[in-house]
Amino acid sequence: MEERPQLPWSLADARTTFFTAVGGLGTVLIGWWGASGTGRASHQTGWMAAAVVGVLILGMGNALWLLAGRRAVGSRRAQLLDRLEAVPAEAEVDASSDATLVAVPGTARRHRATCPLVRGKRTVAGGEDLRPCEMCLAGS
Amino acid sequence: MELKQLLGAHWDRATAVVLVLLGAVAIVLGWWGISGTGLAPEQNPYLISGGVLGIALIGIGCTVWLSADLQDEWRRLDAVEERLAQLADRPAAAGRSAR
Numbered sequence: 061m062e063e064r065p066q067l068p069w070s071l072a073d074a075r076t077t078f079f080t081a082v083g084g085l086g087t088v089l090i091g092w093w094g095a096s097g098t099g100r101a102s103h104q105t106g107w108m109a110a111a112v113v114g115v116l117i118l119g120m121g122n123a124l125w126l127l128a129g130r131r132a133v134g135s136r137r138a139q140l141l142d143r144l145e146a147v148p149a150e151a152e153v154d155a156s157s158d159a160t161l162v163a164v165p166g167t168a169r170r171h172r173a174t175c176p177l178v179r180g181k182r183t184v185a186g187g188e189d190l191r192p193c194e195m196c197l198a199g200s
Numbered sequence: 201m202e203l204k205q206l207l208g209a210h211w212d213r214a215t216a217v218v219l220v221l222l223g224a225v226a227i228v229l230g231w232w233g234i235s236g237t238g239l240a241p242e243q244n245p246y247l248i249s250g251g252v253l254g255i256a257l258i259g260i261g262c263t264v265w266l267s268a269d270l271q272d273e274w275r276r277l278d279a280v281e282e283r284l285a286q287l288a289d290r291p292a293a294a295g296r297s298a299r
Binding site for chain 1 (some may be wrong): 252273274279281
């Protein structure tokens with residue numbers, strides 16, 4: 061059986077986000093350190109620009125992280141929908157089987173799913189505690 | 201006790217809230233520092249440490265919260281997949297018992 065990851069992110073996603081977060085925050089701190097080390101506004105402009113670039117790097121890393129998670133969840137949901145479409149086909153085969161027991165709600169007898177007495181009627185699976193139908197379950 | 205359990209179960213969301221609050225505090229402190237001086241060279245460091253860092257912290261907090269939502273969705277898909285496997289196995293089991 062295929063091993064399913066516990067989280068929607070891979071190790072590479074975590075690594076990218078970690079390095080962009082550290083790099084972005086580090087750039088902001090360097091910008092702050094540089095700007096506070098000089099008393100001239102014209103010298104601070106470059107440091108402030110560095111701080112803004114740091115926030116952009118951080119934001120880009122966060123966006124990539126969220127997109128990777130969103131993509132993984134969407135892909136898995138699509139796989140599940142494909143599998144879900146395949147399930148009713150198996151159930152239909154089973155409903156036409158003699159082995160399946162059904163009952164019409166509110167009645168006292170159980171029938172085989174193929175019994176003509178329940179054909180076209182709304183039935184529910186089960187009914188093991190009900191009396192067997194004399195037509196389809198006689199002698200069973 | 202209930203609050204402790206709640207925080208334990210939703211530690212990621214608690215972290216997100218703390219980061220957003222820290223970001224808001226940084227912005228308020230930056231504003232407070234800037235409004236205390238009329239000289240641009242003294243205001244710029246506050247703009248970076250308060251405004252820019254505050255925005256960064258709020259951004260990280262929002263990312264952590266959205267990551268928690270994605271993890272919840274992933275766990276719900278686990279449950280759906282399990283139920284689907286049970287549903288797919290049921291007719292096969294009924295068919296086996298008939299043979």
